[in-house]
Amino acid sequence: MRLGVAALPRDRSFRCLPARDERWGAPPPRAGAMLGGGARAAKPSFVSYISPEEIHIKEPIEKEVNPHLLPGELLLCEASTVYKYVQEDGSNRGTYGKLVCTNFKISFLDDDSASDDNEPQFKNKIVGENDITLQCVDQIYGVYDEKKKLLTGQLRKYPEKLIIYCKDLRVFNFCLRYTKEEEVKRIVSGIVHHSQTPKLLKRLFLFSYASAAPNNTDGRNQTVMFETLEDWRDELERTKGNVKYKAVTTNEGYRVSEKLPLYFVVPICISEESILKYEGRGIPIWCWSCHNGAALLKMSAFPKEQDDSTSQMQKAFLDGIYKTISKPPYELLKMDDLSSSLPSLQDIQTAYTRFKQLFLIDNSTDFWATDVKWFSLLESTNWLEIIRRVLKKAIEVAECLEIQHTNVLLIEESATDLCCVISSLVQVMMDSYSRTKSGFQSLIQKEWVIGGHGFLDRCNHLHKSEKEEAPVFLLLLNCVWQLVQQYPPAFEFTETYLTVLSDSLYVPIFSTFFFNSQHQRDTNKSGECLKTQSGPFRFLTVWDWSVQFDPKALAFLNNPLYAEKPKPDRSQRKTARFKHQRQLSLPLTPAKPSTKRGFFREETDHLIKNILGKRIGKFINSSDEPPNSLREFYDSWHSKPVDYHGLLLPRIDGPEIKVWAQRYLRWIPEAQLHGGGTIATAAKILDLMEEVQSLQVKMDEEHSQSVSGDVHSAPMLRNSARLSSLFPFALLQRQSVKPALPTSTWKDLEDEDDLVKRDDEFVDLSGDML
Numbered sequence: 001m002r003l004g005v006a007a008l009p010r011d012r013s014f015r016c017l018p019a020r021d022e023r024w025g026a027p028p029p030r031a032g033a034m035l036g037g038g039a040r041a042a043k044p045s046f047v048s049y050i051s052p053e054e055i056h057i058k059e060p061i062e063k064e065v066n067p068h069l070l071p072g073e074l075l076l077c078e079a080s081t082v083y084k085y086v087q088e089d090g091s092n093r094g095t096y097g098k099l100v101c102t103n104f105k106i107s108f109l110d111d112d113s114a115s116d117d118n119e120p121q122f123k124n125k126i127v128g129e130n131d132i133t134l135q136c137v138d139q140i141y142g143v144y145d146e147k148k149k150l151l152t153g154q155l156r157k158y159p160e161k162l163i164i165y166c167k168d169l170r171v172f173n174f175c176l177r178y179t180k181e182e183e184v185k186r187i188v189s190g191i192v193h194h195s196q197t198p199k200l201l202k203r204l205f206l207f208s209y210a211s212a213a214p215n216n217t218d219g220r221n222q223t224v225m226f227e228t229l230e231d232w233r234d235e236l237e238r239t240k241g242n243v244k245y246k247a248v249t250t251n252e253g254y255r256v257s258e259k260l261p262l263y264f265v266v267p268i269c270i271s272e273e274s275i276l277k278y279e280g281r282g283i284p285i286w287c288w289s290c291h292n293g294a295a296l297l298k299m300s301a302f303p304k305e306q307d308d309s310t311s312q313m314q315k316a317f318l319d320g321i322y323k324t325i326s327k328p329p330y331e332l333l334k335m336d337d338l339s340s341s342l343p344s345l346q347d348i349q350t351a352y353t354r355f356k357q358l359f360l361i362d363n364s365t366d367f368w369a370t371d372v373k374w375f376s377l378l379e380s381t382n383w384l385e386i387i388r389r390v391l392k393k394a395i396e397v398a399e400c401l402e403i404q405h406t407n408v409l410l411i412e413e414s415a416t417d418l419c420c421v422i423s424s425l426v427q428v429m430m431d432s433y434s435r436t437k438s439g440f441q442s443l444i445q446k447e448w449v450i451g452g453h454g455f456l457d458r459c460n461h462l463h464k465s466e467k468e469e470a471p472v473f474l475l476l477l478n479c480v481w482q483l484v485q486q487y488p489p490a491f492e493f494t495e496t497y498l499t500v501l502s503d504s505l506y507v508p509i510f511s512t513f514f515f516n517s518q519h520q521r522d523t524n525k526s527g528e529c530l531k532t533q534s535g536p537f538r539f540l541t542v543w544d545w546s547v548q549f550d551p552k553a554l555a556f557l558n559n560p561l562y563a564e565k566p567k568p569d570r571s572q573r574k575t576a577r578f579k580h581q582r583q584l585s586l587p588l589t590p591a592k593p594s595t596k597r598g599f600f601r602e603e604t605d606h607l608i609k610n611i612l613g614k615r616i617g618k619f620i621n622s623s624d625e626p627p628n629s630l631r632e633f634y635d636s637w638h639s640k641p642v643d644y645h646g647l648l649l650p651r652i653d654g655p656e657i658k659v660w661a662q663r664y665l666r667w668i669p670e671a672q673l674h675g676g677g678t679i680a681t682a683a684k685i686l687d688l689m690e691e692v693q694s695l696q697v698k699m700d701e702e703h704s705q706s707v708s709g710d711v712h713s714a715p716m717l718r719n720s721a722r723l724s725s726l727f728p729f730a731l732l733q734r735q736s737v738k739p740a741l742p743t744s745t746w747k748d749l750e751d752e753d754d755l756v757k758r759d760d761e762f763v764d765l766s767g768d769m770l
Helices: 031-035 181-196 205-212 229-238 272-277 308-325 345-357 364-371 374-381 383-402 418-430 437-449 472-486 495-506 518-523 551-557 606-620 628-638 661-665 678-702 743-750 753-757 765-769
Strands: 075-085 094-102 105-109 131-133 137-144 147-150 161-166 171-175 245-248 264-267 285-289 295-300 333-337 407-412
Touching: 075 181, 094 171, 094 181, 137 181, 161 181, 229 245, 229 264, 272 308, 285 418, 295 383, 295 418, 308 333, 333 383, 345 374, 345 383, 345 472, 364 374, 374 383, 383 407, 383 418, 383 472, 383 628, 407 418, 418 437, 418 472, 472 495, 495 551, 495 661
Parallel strands: 295 407, 333 407
Antiparallel strands: 075 094, 075 171, 094 105, 105 131, 137 147, 137 161, 161 171, 245 264, 264 285, 285 295
16 A cells, blocks of 8 residues: 555544536536535435535636747647646546647646746746647547547547546646637647647657757856767766777778667777778677776667578677677676566556556545555556566676676667667666766766667657657656655655656657667757758757756755765875664655565554555565575675765665656656655754754854855655655645545454544555555
């Protein structure tokens, strides 16, 4: 169970609401008609557990509200008098407004859209609370006579209600009953056409925005883009890999392969003729060098289905390549074919598709109905198990590099999917630079953007082929989150940073995640076909966060508890080592590890244990145990204090692999702790930081010292008791009054006297969910 069940008093005095139109499931056209005036209320036709005073239905907006359009954004269609339901319950609460569709987004506008009052503290300047970029739309359903139907292509009949499921796991419900028929046809057809049908690359809003927007972004971006030969040479020098490896220019003009970047790094002994022979296939490409000289490499494999003569030639070629880089006992090489040791892309896509369905919640009833069987549903998705297997593989590679001093060659058909995941994870675990914000962004540029990961196909931005779709980059972010929540002081960035990075996958004003390769981006940079653009497009990079957030919001991306690497003190050789806190108070993470085996704290009542306890064994007892040597390495490392600037190994046993709460639960009110969670701790820390900064300023003034320019201040989170545990994405949300559990379940709960007598409370999320 994700949350504890709120206890209810025995003497319940629930009120009834006036009748509504059950067929349409829609609100009346006017709020006054629903709540009634002085007239006698009609006999109720259904029971509600929400009092009439809690129902807030806003009148249809009378003043004109126009959408905020970005440069290059065009309004395509719109519909007035659309009713947007509030997600968290089935009481038909909501507001009237205008639904519009542009070449960039779908947007709902009500009378609050024109007001700056009560603006959220963490506001995205590009995508608003009621905005959905066309690339963020996952599926669209229409409701016909209370039956849901998936909407694709041409529509013969138009729905009474529109449900939009988003890739960031938001769910929007719109009632079209009181909208004009012609407007319904235009808006529904427009939304389905522009968000679900295949399109050409240059029809993406990315090109419209690049041709119209002024290029005045912040130039202080410290991210290494790896677009020049100098960038690669600097990276070789930083990792001390320039002794055995070299940056090559063989692919200039993309004469070797369009899938390879312009510049890349290979072993010094590899000749240019070898690189040219098979279009870069079979060539070990350097990723990173360990401090002891061992290197991590990747290689694109040859196609498996070949005739005998071709296979023999390729085998002889590979044998020659291996001999040049494997020279025992001085230079050892271990090859790892990821296509056989990790799940396939199809398995990853299937698991994630099942997993995300657990969080695409339409209403409270759906949430509480599935909550009782949460463990079995979560286990059946296999998503957490895939994360565990990927982390285990990264530990294996780290053990080879760190302990065995062995070069590791990752092999994959294209070397642009799982190779990117493992190589990135290994560097995050072994290189503290990759745990800084600029270092992590440079890593993504090197291994993913320039490395040739097919973001366009894997995210299915053009809706051309679902067979190519797979959440490979999201898999990496989920794995990195496991490390961030296990070792917070080791990372300069926060989980909020990872969450907004995952959201940016679907914001087509940045080129970072909208091409399959560097070649595809370079060849589509030309703007000659546009009258407004005489030269090449100047695309934005996602790493300039000032485009999306103001300085106050940007502070949420930085970890105030980051243990910065101390400057070496030559007078003192031995440096103090940081004491490792095994678990810190983070979302879905208990503040103190339990001595019991399993997910539950000692205080968890026996009722919850009886409901969910049977599922524990399947999570803890895994048949896929690490080999003995790897297990010894794993156990030995975890038995010692952790240096936050050295090697980090994730905990992967049993319930240590958790659900990324902030990303997957942020839109579900029932999953929020009001006035609790990480935000309560963060508020105290930030208040303390503000006080320390204020004292420092006073001390400087007393000593007549000049105060340095702008002091970097974190956002003040006072009144944290009013905020949700999933702040900054979920602010003040109304708690669910009564979970709509089956009657039999409520009867069982009512028999528990101790539970009924207690005040409303929530059970610790970490134990029950994961």
